[in-house]
């Protein structure tokens with residue numbers, strides 16, 4: 480599958496490592512340009528590209544940059560992507576330590592992923608946002624293994640969500656359908672499922688136990 484990854488940090492780097500190992504054709508971009516990604520490219524076989532090129536021909540695009548950087552992404556980010564491209568948003572809002580206060584999230588009540596999709600101009604599927612980056616490398620298990628972790632996946636586009644869930648299964652994790660993007664507060668920072676390392680039933684329970692109120696730690 481042709482996959483574009485925008486952001487080559489903790490999450491983007493490890494997704495590049497695993498997805499290339501699985502045989503996918505991965506293009507990867509960061510803010511500083513492809514010439515700064517030669518080590519990752521040599522390690523993985525991924526193609527370093529500019530942000531504007533990352534989605535070209537891609538069936539899946541992963542947006543995995545700090546939330547505060549989302550408005551800096553170029554307009555037309557998804558131009559040239561394959562029809563029906565699934566866009567994964569791994570982002571989290573950390574107002575205190577990184578992103579600054581965003582009124583549309585805190586006052587208007589937009590979920591973090593709704594805010595992001597309005598900025599990039601394309602629907603997203605929220606996934607990996609509560610997954611420790613190192614777990615992407617260390618914790619994949621085959622389907623049916625009783626210790627297999629499950630990840631919540633939210634999105635409005637059912638076909639895109641299915642594509643993302645199949646990819647996550649291939650990466651070695653179960654998934655739980657966490658509803659649409661308006662429900663995706665259930666997996667945001669500070670909720671019971673955020674950072675949870677457990678299986679399908681525990682993830683379902685944690686999603687059901689979530690509160691829509693932001694905790695003080697994650698309020699600006």
Ligand SMILES: NC(=O)c1ccc[n+]([C@@H]2O[C@H](COP(=O)([O-])OP(=O)(O)OC[C@H]3O[C@@H](n4cnc5c(N)ncnc54)[C@H](OP(=O)(O)O)[C@@H]3O)[C@@H](O)[C@H]2O)c1
Pocket residue numbers: 485486487488489490491508509510511512530543544545546548549551552569570571572607608609610611612613
């Ligand atoms: N770390 C985790 O375990 C974890 C887990 C789940 C979710 N998340 C979330 O996933 C997102 C990414 O986290 P991370 O830890 O992978 O971040 P990170 O290690 O700080 O890496 C961020 C990446 O985004 C790139 N970037 C920044 N601004 C950009 C721009 N304007 N255009 C293109 N690329 C840009 C950076 O490129 P340069 O280095 O060239 O600036 C870097 O490659 C965040 O929202 C985070 O909260 C993180």
